[in-house]
Amino acid sequence: MNDVVRSAKPLGSPTQDPATGRKAERSRIPLVALAGLVVLCALVTVSVANGEIPLPPVEAVKGLFGAGEPGTVLVVQEFRAPRMVAAIVAGAGLAVGGALLQRLFRNPLASPDVMGVTGGASFGAVAMLAAGASQVMMPLAALGGGLLAAVLLGVFGWRSGTSVTRLVLVGLAVQAGLSAAVSFMVVSFPTELAGSALQWTTGSVYGRTWTEVWSAGGAVVVGLVLAFVLHRRLAVLDLGDDSAGTLGLNTHTARLQILVIAIVLASLAAALTGPVAFVALAVPHMVRFLAGPPTAGTLALSALAGAVLLLASDLVAQYLLPVSGLPVGVVTATLGAPWLLVLMIRQSSSVNRSVR
Amino acid sequence: MPDPRPAAHVLRRVPLFVAGLGALAVCAALSLALGARSVPLSTVWEALTGAAHGPDALVVTGLRVPRTVVALAVGAALGVAGAVVQGITRNPLASPTTLGINAGAGFAVVTAIYALHLTRPVQYVWFAFAGAAAAALFAQALARRAGDLDPVRLALGGTVLQLVLLSWTSTVMLASKRSLDEARFWLAGSLAERPLSVLYPVLPTLVIGLVVALALTPALNALALGDDSAQALGVPVSRIRTVGGLAVVLLAASAVAVAGPLAFIGLAAPHLVRQLLRTSDHRVLVPGCLIAGPLLLLAADILGRLVIRPSELQVGIISAFLGAPLLALLARKVAR
Numbered sequence: 001m002n003d004v005v006r007s008a009k010p011l012g013s014p015t016q017d018p019a020t021g022r023k024a025e026r027s028r029i030p031l032v033a034l035a036g037l038v039v040l041c042a043l044v045t046v047s048v049a050n051g052e053i054p055l056p057p058v059e060a061v062k063g064l065f066g067a068g069e070p071g072t073v074l075v076v077q078e079f080r081a082p083r084m085v086a087a088i089v090a091g092a093g094l095a096v097g098g099a100l101l102q103r104l105f106r107n108p109l110a111s112p113d114v115m116g117v118t119g120g121a122s123f124g125a126v127a128m129l130a131a132g133a134s135q136v137m138m139p140l141a142a143l144g145g146g147l148l149a150a151v152l153l154g155v156f157g158w159r160s161g162t163s164v165t166r167l168v169l170v171g172l173a174v175q176a177g178l179s180a181a182v183s184f185m186v187v188s189f190p191t192e193l194a195g196s197a198l199q200w201t202t203g204s205v206y207g208r209t210w211t212e213v214w215s216a217g218g219a220v221v222v223g224l225v226l227a228f229v230l231h232r233r234l235a236v237l238d239l240g241d242d243s244a245g246t247l248g249l250n251t252h253t254a255r256l257q258i259l260v261i262a263i264v265l266a267s268l269a270a271a272l273t274g275p276v277a278f279v280a281l282a283v284p285h286m287v288r289f290l291a292g293p294p295t296a297g298t299l300a301l302s303a304l305a306g307a308v309l310l311l312a313s314d315l316v317a318q319y320l321l322p323v324s325g326l327p328v329g330v331v332t333a334t335l336g337a338p339w340l341l342v343l344m345i346r347q348s349s350s351v352n353r354s355v356r
Numbered sequence: 357m358p359d360p361r362p363a364a365h366v367l368r369r370v371p372l373f374v375a376g377l378g379a380l381a382v383c384a385a386l387s388l389a390l391g392a393r394s395v396p397l398s399t400v401w402e403a404l405t406g407a408a409h410g411p412d413a414l415v416v417t418g419l420r421v422p423r424t425v426v427a428l429a430v431g432a433a434l435g436v437a438g439a440v441v442q443g444i445t446r447n448p449l450a451s452p453t454t455l456g457i458n459a460g461a462g463f464a465v466v467t468a469i470y471a472l473h474l475t476r477p478v479q480y481v482w483f484a485f486a487g488a489a490a491a492a493l494f495a496q497a498l499a500r501r502a503g504d505l506d507p508v509r510l511a512l513g514g515t516v517l518q519l520v521l522l523s524w525t526s527t528v529m530l531a532s533k534r535s536l537d538e539a540r541f542w543l544a545g546s547l548a549e550r551p552l553s554v555l556y557p558v559l560p561t562l563v564i565g566l567v568v569a570l571a572l573t574p575a576l577n578a579l580a581l582g583d584d585s586a587q588a589l590g591v592p593v594s595r596i597r598t599v600g601g602l603a604v605v606l607l608a609a610s611a612v613a614v615a616g617p618l619a620f621i622g623l624a625a626p627h628l629v630r631q632l633l634r635t636s637d638h639r640v641l642v643p644g645c646l647i648a649g650p651l652l653l654l655a656a657d658i659l660g661r662l663v664i665r666p667s668e669l670q671v672g673i674i675s676a677f678l679g680a681p682l683l684a685l686l687a688r689k690v691a692r
Contacts, residue, residue, distance in 0.1 A: 187540055198530060337519070
């Protein structure tokens with residue numbers, strides 16, 4: 001456990017002069033952010049231009065902003081934009097949720113996937129499927145399930161304050177219990193329902209509507225803003241409980257606030273797209289590799305990178321895979337995994353032994 | 357911390373071990389007696405000694421004895437594998453599952469069902485074993501650095517591998533309805549319809565794994581002090597970790613091959629033993645898991661047979677349902 005805890009501290013080569021090292025890392029954030037924005041814009045263009053009827057990219061972008069032919073505007077705004085925005089918002093929400101949890105628990109494995117939040121979302125949605133409710137109810141059910149997981153986490157994990165080990169263990173337990181419930185329902189379903197349950201629990205942005213995107217997306221944006229507001233407390237918490245207490249921060253309250261924000265963000269994202277694997281786990285690692293130790297800037301970068309990853313994966317799922325209709329979760333895992341593995345191998349030079 | 361007087365150390369725990377064995381015997385007896393067609397214990401005894409004949413006796417000797425034996429073997433393998441993997445990674449959250457064992461087996465079996473049109477769990481054994489072993493070895497190869505396993509990389513790499521394999525499994529199942537229908541029952545993890553012949557092919561690997569794990573226990577104690585201290589004590593740290601990793605692969609892959617993915621036993625058994633015996637001495641922990649693993653699995657299996665009689669719930673589902681609150685309660689006690 002100690003190794004895991006230790007490893008999540010900010011990276012940095014011990015031989016490097018701290019001042020210069022910091023400078024170099026700072027200057028990288030805007031550059032990476034710019035690159036991320038360019039990629040995001042390109043992906044948005046591709047996303048609105050392609051579909052059943054391919055459109056010229058310029059026309060499509062114009063249509064996105066309501067200019068151009070009414071037909072184009074309709075196709076782009078009503079059919080393609082919701083899916084695209086859903087992917088962006090959910091990607092950002094998942095990534096920031098993951099980044100907050102990893103930093104809060106100082107554990108590189110902490111993420112909504114491991115802590116039961118997305119498992120709760122799956123549980124809610126699959127339970128709705130079992131009850132025979134319509135597709136419209138699924139995001140609400142997923143949100144409810146995610147919050148249920150959070151409540152379970154609170155009930156079992158809360159005892160006179162927050163202990164990191166306990167919360168992670170309890171999260172693991174919640175995840176396991178909820179996924180057992182899901183697999184129980186999948187086993188007892190007829191094949192058709194089992195298929196759609198599987199589709200949903202892998203995570204998909206297929207057929208999102210503006211109503212869902214506005215409600216869940218708006219809430220995600222509020223959550224993101226709160227995350228940035230609370231970022232300062234996270235930075236103080238990084239100093240350790242004793243120092244943070246000396247600085248006048250109530251560590252338990254601060255940790256609880258951040259935890260709640262992270263869980264709500266992840267549940268909302270999961271309500272929008274289903275529990276897309278991997279974004280929350282991998283993006284913070286990628287950002288740390290690209291832009292250095294965590295700051296408010298890297299938190300924003302995480303949001304951007306999550307959006308890029310999920311949107312790109314959705315495009316791959318839509319247009320590049322031989323089997324159509326596969327959920328985006330398949331692609332995020334397949335694309336994100338080699339990335340994360342390469343990072344792991346490159347980061348662990350023998351110099352950095354104690355910091356991974 | 358290794359006790360200077362190992363004999364006394366172990367002796368103090370003898371009553372608890374006896375109690376554990378007693379509970380295991382009770383569970384085994386219940387496992388033979390209970391089910392869709394419950395049989396009185398006296399008849400069970402007569403059937404076992406060969407004195408009774410008829411449908412009840414047939415149920416006991418033909419179905420429940422194999423099932424119970426399989427549960428004992430699988431539970432022991434998973435429990436010990438969990439203790440060893442937590443020892444070599446020094447991570448209480450590690451379990452065979454985090455090495456990608458279950459996900460690897462699941463993916464291999466689903467692919468085999470898709471490509472080769474298999475229909476019975478007996479046919480899955482080798483695919484499951486190969487998939488589980490390949491996944492776990494790959495996770496360990498990823499975590500290997502300078503001839504040693506890095507615990508953090510092992511946990512991270514295993515989790516990554518697991519997520520990828522799970523999503524590929526879903527892909528295959530979404531692409532083919534037939535695979536979904538065949539595989540979803542196996543993927544829940546079950547002991548039903550497992551004749552003893554399922555166990556025979558994995559028996560050698562299981563026994564080798566157990567022997568290696570038991571032999572490693574003193575070295576695992578040294579590892580618990582940290583790499584540097586262990587090295588200073590003359591323990592070949594990297595070799596111990598490699599051998600321990602291989603033992604985990606043998607044990608967990610054998611278990612998964614027989615029973616399908618069972619997530620919780622390997623994680624919960626070591627925690628249970630640590631809490632009950634109030635020790636993290638591996639010389640006590642590993643034998644303790646040898647009892648606690650089958651105990652948990654058998655109890656879950658019996659419950660699965662009873663809750664929705666005459667049908668039954670897969671043991672994988674029950675064990676996760678039971679294990680989750682147990683782990684949550686144990687976690688509450690971790691006062692840190």
